[in-house]
Amino acid sequence: MSYALIRPFLFGLDPETAHRAAFTALDAQAKFGAAKLWAGRLPKTPRTVMGLQFDNPIGLAAGLDKNAEHLEGLAQLGFGFIEIGTLTPLGQPGNPTPRMFRLPEHNALINRLGFNNDGVEAALPRLKSRTIKTPVGVNIGKNAATPITEAASDYLKCLRAVYQTADYIAVNVSSPNTKNLRDLQAPDSIGGLVHTLVREREALQKQHGAYRPIAVKIAPDIDAKQINDVVRAICDAGADAIISSNTTLSRDGVSSHAHAKEAGGLSGAPLTERADRVLEKVVKAAGKTPVIGVGGIMSVADAKRKLDIGASLVQVYTGMLYKGPGFIGELVRGVHR
């Protein structure tokens, strides 16, 4: 099967319909173990990050499988880890459609989905009953209706709910599509939030006898002068990793495109350079705390560069939509050394 033949059909559909069609096909293949054919032969590039074992450093970024409904198929594609979510305490519909736009000329997407998800409780049975060995991180956020001043209580609810079933928890304070969410990453706010979650984790660790790493996902739009302070506040509060980065509000490189004025976060090729520059600063500021590099990985060279900059692991989203399900195996083989 060739993705070059399937892509025109998928790109003829609106992006959310294409998403559902692609996952219907993947799930059907996964039932018979056939989704593995996309991956091909995979070398192991084992590594330990945040105390967890990974067979390879290529992960799925949050947002593609928000409700943990496609874990088997995604694992068969060869990912070294899968991040599901963003999950919020209560299910919510997200923003009105249309809310996702392709910019094929730029290998990019703009989305303002706004944390559409079924709520954290709905995902738990699927997380608990999963049989895949691939580590699964759970990305958590706040409901749109929760005032930003009460955001911590939403993160605490999600942390408690997923603690036993997540391999790690990713705290998303960087989606551009939930009003004021990014205010949480201000240098004088983020330390307090992470500290609250780390303190709760201590209690959960005692209760369940298991340590779950906490990673914090940041935006690529943080003022260059503040990155050091933001990252230090996150690390000093006891986070186990930084995920850098989410989508960007910038339209650099795509400003003349018909969709450029759509509100939302830009991902894919136009984000690569910006994400790499931010990653360099984040890695430097994070010191011994590991960093997961995300943003605009569209080729093996892009993934390698993020690892060379100092990322311990990387994640992909938009690249897979443009390059297809075989892209994961290609990346795993490409970064193997």
Ligand SMILES: Cc1cc2nc3c(=O)[nH]c(=O)nc-3n(C[C@H](O)[C@H](O)[C@H](O)COP(=O)(O)O)c2cc1C
């Ligand atoms: C349609 C779409 C939905 C996304 N949803 C989420 C989300 O729910 N939570 C999150 O932390 N990041 C979300 N992201 C951001 C991605 O995880 C990733 O950080 C970003 O797209 C940059 O990587 P990429 O260029 O490989 O796509 C989403 C991205 C896209 C394109």
